[in-house]
Amino acid sequence: MHLNRIFRRKAYIAGIISILFLAASCIQFKTATLYNGMEVEPEPPKVADISMAVEPVIFADDATDVWGLETNECQSASVSKDVVFSGAEALEITWNRDANGCDFAGIGIGWDSYAGKDLSQIMDYVAIQMQVRTQGGRMFGLPIVLTLEDYSGGMGFAYTGNKYFERSAIDEEWQKVVVPLSAFDIEIENLDPSNIKQLQLELQQSGSIYLDDIRLVFYEPEPQVPWMEEEVLPNPIAFPxxxxxxxxxxxxxxxxxxxxxxxxxxxxxxxxxxxxxxxxxxxxxxxxxxxxxxxxxxxxxxxxxxxxxxxxxxxxxxxxxxxxxxxxxxxxxxxxxxxxxxxxxxxxxxxxxxxxxxxxxxxxxxxxxxxxxxxxxxxxxxxxxxxxxxxxxxxxxxxxxxxx
CATH class of the missing domain: 2.60.120.430 (Galactose-binding lectin)
Known part of the structure; x- marks a missing residue:
C-alpha cells in the first residue's frame, strides 16, 4: 500500500511538470527595454562667435534703422556727433513722460536692416550691452524698459535695473549697462525669440542721456553660491x-x-x-x-x-x-x-x-x-x-x- 502511494505521488508530479513544459512551449518572449519614451534632444552647441547666429551690432555709427529720432512733447532724440563713446555717432536723448499729452516716449532699432533675427539658441548666454552716460549730473536709476518685438507682434520685456550697471549710478563718464537676454519676460506677450524684428527702448519717468555702441555680447552670470538663499526683502509696510x-x-x-x-x-x-x-x-x-x-x-x-x-x-x-x-x-x-x-x-x-x-x-x-x-x-x-x-x-x- 505504501509503495502504491509513492508511485501515485511521483506520477502526479511528473504530470504537473509535463503540463508546465507544454505551457512554456506556447509562450513567446520579447526583448525588454528600460523605457519607450522619446529621447531628449541634446542642447545645441554654444556658438563660437555671436555673428554665427545673428548680427551682433544693434547700433554703432549708423542710425539708418533707428526710429523715434524726433522732438515732440515727450522727448528730444537725435544723433550726436560731439559726444560719442566710439566711432563718429551716438544717440542723444532727453525725455519727460510726465509732460502734458505724452503717451509714449522711446526709440526703436530694427538692426540688421529689419531682417528677422533668431535669438532662440543664444538666450541663455548672450546679453544686450550698451554704453551710457548722462548729459549732465548723475542718475541713480535708468528708467528704461528694453522691449524685444517679433514679427507677429509678440513682445518680451526687461527693465534696466541698477544691478546691470557697471557702477552704482549713471554719471558723466561712459559705462556699460549689460542686460542678459534671459532676463526678458517672454511669456506675458508671447515673444517668439526665433523671429525678432527690433529692439525698443521705452523711456519712463525723465532723463537726459547719451547711448552708444549697443550690441549683443557673451554673458556669463556670476556663479551662485549653493548655500545662498533668495533675498528676503524687509516688510515694505513696516514703517518707519x-x-x-x-x-x-x-x-x-x-x-x-x-x-x-x-x-x-x-x-x-x-x-x-x-x-x-x-x-x-x-x-x-x-x-x-x-x-x-x-x-x-x-x-x-x-x-x-x-x-x-x-x-x-x-x-x-x-x-x-x-x-x-x-x-x-x-x-x-x-x-x-x-x-x-x-x-x-x-x-x-x-x-x-x-x-x-x-x-x-x-x-x-x-x-x-x-x-x-x-x-x-x-x-x-x-x-x-x-x-x-x-x-x-x-x-x-x-x-x-x-x-x-
Whole structure:
C-alpha cells in the first residue's frame, strides 16, 4: 500500500511538470527595454562667435534703422556727433513722460536692416550691452524698459535695473549697462525669440542721456553660491522706512538729472540731518519745459500693497525753500502704480510745521488718506515728487511713517 502511494505521488508530479513544459512551449518572449519614451534632444552647441547666429551690432555709427529720432512733447532724440563713446555717432536723448499729452516716449532699432533675427539658441548666454552716460549730473536709476518685438507682434520685456550697471549710478563718464537676454519676460506677450524684428527702448519717468555702441555680447552670470538663499526683502509696510537720508534706499532713486528746465541733484550745500540733501531747482514755465519729477522705489521695484495702511500712514520729510518766493503748492507728492496711474496732492499749510531748526527747515507730513483714489493702492511702484511752475528747494530725510 505504501509503495502504491509513492508511485501515485511521483506520477502526479511528473504530470504537473509535463503540463508546465507544454505551457512554456506556447509562450513567446520579447526583448525588454528600460523605457519607450522619446529621447531628449541634446542642447545645441554654444556658438563660437555671436555673428554665427545673428548680427551682433544693434547700433554703432549708423542710425539708418533707428526710429523715434524726433522732438515732440515727450522727448528730444537725435544723433550726436560731439559726444560719442566710439566711432563718429551716438544717440542723444532727453525725455519727460510726465509732460502734458505724452503717451509714449522711446526709440526703436530694427538692426540688421529689419531682417528677422533668431535669438532662440543664444538666450541663455548672450546679453544686450550698451554704453551710457548722462548729459549732465548723475542718475541713480535708468528708467528704461528694453522691449524685444517679433514679427507677429509678440513682445518680451526687461527693465534696466541698477544691478546691470557697471557702477552704482549713471554719471558723466561712459559705462556699460549689460542686460542678459534671459532676463526678458517672454511669456506675458508671447515673444517668439526665433523671429525678432527690433529692439525698443521705452523711456519712463525723465532723463537726459547719451547711448552708444549697443550690441549683443557673451554673458556669463556670476556663479551662485549653493548655500545662498533668495533675498528676503524687509516688510515694505513696516514703517518707519527711510527712503532718502544721505542717499536713496537701495540706490533706487530716479529723476536726479539736470537740464535747461530743471536741476535735481544730491548736495552738501544744506541738510536737515546727516550730511547730504536733495536740491531741486526748476522752471516748467519756460519754453519746451514740463513739470520736473523725481522719486524712489523703497521695495527694489517690487509692487507694494499699501491699501491696508492708507488711514494710518504718511509721507514725512524736511523741506527748506531757498527763497520765500517759492509757492509750496507747486510741490506735489504721491504714488505711481504699475499701470502708470498717479495720485498726487499739492503741499498745503496743514501739512507743514516748524522743525525747530533755525535754518528755515519745515517738517512736512502728508497722510496717505489725503491722496485721491486714482491708483491701484495694492500695486504701488514708487513714490513721486512732482514740481510745477518754478521754484528752488532742499528736501531731506524722506520717510514713510505711521501716524496712528
Amino acid at each position: 522706512i527711510q527712503v532718502f537720508g544721505d542717499h536713496f534706499i537701495n540706490n533706487n532713486g530716479w529723476g536726479i538729472v539736470s537740464n535747461e528746465c530743471q536741476s535735481v541733484k544730491i548736495t552738501d550745500q544744506a541738510h536737515a540731518e546727516g550730511t547730504l540733501a536733495i536740491s531741486a531747482k526748476w522752471n516748467s514755465t519756460a519754453a519746451d519745459c514740463n513739470p520736473a519729477s523725481f522719486g524712489a522705489s523703497w521695495n527694489k521695484w517690487f509692487p507694494v500693497d499699501v491699501s491696508s495702511i492708507r488711514e494710518k500712514a504718511a509721507f514725512q520729510f524736511h523741506l527748506k525753500p531757498v527763497s520765500g518766493l517759492t509757492d509750496l503748492t507747486n510741490i506735489s507728492v504721491g504714488f505711481e502704480d504699475y499701470d502708470r496711474a498717479k495720485t498726487l496732492i499739492p503741499l498745503k499749510d496743514a501739512f507743514l510745521m516748524d522743525s525747530g531748526s533755525a535754518e528755515g527747515w519745515k517738517l512736512v507730513t502728508v497722510p496717505f488718506s489725503a491722496l485721491p483714489k486714482t491708483v491701484d493702492f495694492t500695486r504701488i511702484k514708487h513714490l513721486v515728487f512732482q514740481l510745477y511752475g518754478d521754484g528752488e528747494i532742499f528736501i531731506d530725510s524722506i520717510q514713510l511713517v505711521n501716524i496712528q
